[in-house]
Amino acid sequence: MVPVYKTLSSPELLAKCARGATQNANESLHASIWKKCPKEKFISKKRLDVAVCNAVGEHNMGCCASEEIMNKIKKSSVSPASLTIAARRDKRRIYESERSSSRVNKSIRKKVKLTKSKEEANKEKKEGKTYSVGGF
Incomplete structure (x- = not known):
């Protein structure tokens, strides 16, 4: 257990994680992989490889x-319906990305976060600390 702890707490690894820029991208990728191949269901390695490549x-x-690209690999033609669905998914993904990264939405998220943190601080001030590690 000590070697694992030393590896995870090494300055090189912690320096890579300092910005925290990769977590959301990784979570998004993992979610799309698990959507194609749920963890609860057994699948073959070949199917998992295809799902990972596709995701x-x-x-x-x-x-x-x-x-x-997948159809070139399979050496088959793409159906018009598949391309229509794929184009809609791309359009929706781009729209949602642009909407969530707009200045208006960012400022709304900041205001909501600030309001919640103020409410939590007021509750803690009024009630006292309600939870602590090992406190129960």
Whole structure:
């Protein structure tokens, strides 16, 4: 257990995590992989590999490009319905990304976060500390 602790607490690894910029991207990728292959259901390694490749393709290039690449690998043609669905998914993903990164939405999120933290501080001031590690 000590070697694992030393590895996880090494300055090099902690320096990589300092910005915290990769966590949301990784969580998003993992969610799309598990959506294709749920953890609760047994699947073969081959199917998992295909799901991971497909999810990475969609994450990096979008659904349309991923569909076209997968069909080139399979040496088959892309159906128009598949391309329509992929284009809609790409359009929705871009719209949601732009909407959530707009200045208005960012300021709203900051205001909500500030309001919640003020409410929590007021509750703690009024009630006292209600939880502490090992306190029960």
